[in-house]
Amino acid sequence: MNIILIRHGDPDYANDTLTAKGHEEASKLCKFLSGISIDAIYQSPNGRAKDTCKYIADIKRIEPITLEWLREVGIRRGELYLWNAPGPVFLSGQFIPNYETCLEADGEMPEGKAQFDKVSNGFDEIMAEFGYIKKGHLYQVESTNNKTVAFFCHHGVIVTLLSYLLHWALPMIFVHATIDPTGLTLLTMSEHEGLAQPKMITFNSLAHLVC
Numbered sequence: 001m002n003i004i005l006i007r008h009g010d011p012d013y014a015n016d017t018l019t020a021k022g023h024e025e026a027s028k029l030c031k032f033l034s035g036i037s038i039d040a041i042y043q044s045p046n047g048r049a050k051d052t053c054k055y056i057a058d059i060k061r062i063e064p065i066t067l068e069w070l071r072e073v074g075i076r077r078g079e080l081y082l083w084n085a086p087g088p089v090f091l092s093g094q095f096i097p098n099y100e101t102c103l104e105a106d107g108e109m110p111e112g113k114a115q116f117d118k119v120s121n122g123f124d125e126i127m128a129e130f131g132y133i134k135k136g137h138l139y140q141v142e143s144t145n146n147k148t149v150a151f152f153c154h155h156g157v158i159v160t161l162l163s164y165l166l167h168w169a170l171p172m173i174f175v176h177a178t179i180d181p182t183g184l185t186l187l188t189m190s191e192h193e194g195l196a197q198p199k200m201i202t203f204n205s206l207a208h209l210v211c
Contacts, residue, residue: 001130002148003198004038005158005185008048016047023051025182025209030055032184032208038062039147042126044070044154052182053152064152069122072154075112082109083156083174090171097169109171112160119157120164132189132196137167139189139196155179165198179204 006029009022018026033056043053043064050064057064075082082089090097090108097108103116124134131143158179163170165187179185183204190199 001132001145001189003187003189004033004148004150005161005187006052006150006152007155007158007179007181007183008044008046008052008152010181011048013048018048018051022048022181026052026055029182029184029208030059033150034059037148038150040149041065041152042067042070042149043152044072044157046071046154049152049154056150067122067126069118070151070153070157072156073115073118074156075109075115077111082111082171083159085171085174087175090175097171099163099167099169102169102171112170115156115160116164116170119160123161123164135195137197141189141191141194141196144191158185162200166200177204180206182206182208184208 009018009025011022012019029052038056038060041053041057041060041062041064043050043066045066045068049070053064102108103110103113126149127134127139130145130147130149131141132139133142155178159173159177160170162168162185163173183206184202185200185204186202187198187200189196
């Protein structure tokens with residue numbers, strides 16, 4: 001099974017839609033994806049994600065499913081959105097944040113737990129519909145398949161989901177990674193003896209903007 005994560009195009013945040021540049025990016029992305037088989041499309045309720053999604057949904061004649069957990073919700077510490085945190089916020093101590101403990105009450109980023117739980121639980125519900133049941137740090141394969149599903153959402157949602165799926169501490173991916181407008185990330189479910197885990201194939205690809 002393949003999972004495509006796509007950030008919306010260049011945003012007009014004031015009107016929750018796309019700029020002219022964003023529409024151009026979404027159109028180019030659509031051309032890039034037109035030759036790829038997609039079986040289901042999920043979108044954020046935010047207008048900028050839905051406007052990006054509409055290009056490919058119309059071509060594929062797939063009705064997107066809107067999911068509340070894909071909505072962008074900023075994780076804040078005072079006035080700072082933590083996905084924009086400069087390195088010293090999390091890298092100045094003797095130890096770097098740990099995946100298992102960083103979101104705990106006494107961890108480095110307890111503010112992120114609600115977002116992390118919302119996104120991870122929402123994703124696992126979708127995976128269960130396709131036959132992958134979460135079991136510890138892996139997925140039990142109830143029914144293998146070759147389907148491809150696409151999620152149109154936001155930078156914060158995508159990096160939070162990658163933290164969950166790849167077992168990277170959320171503060172570290174906030175500091176070290178970014179998702180550009182229409183950036184495309186591809187993962188595949190790698191299976192072995194009835195268990196599976198996501199394997200990242202492509203991260204934040206912008207090939208569609210230069211081809």
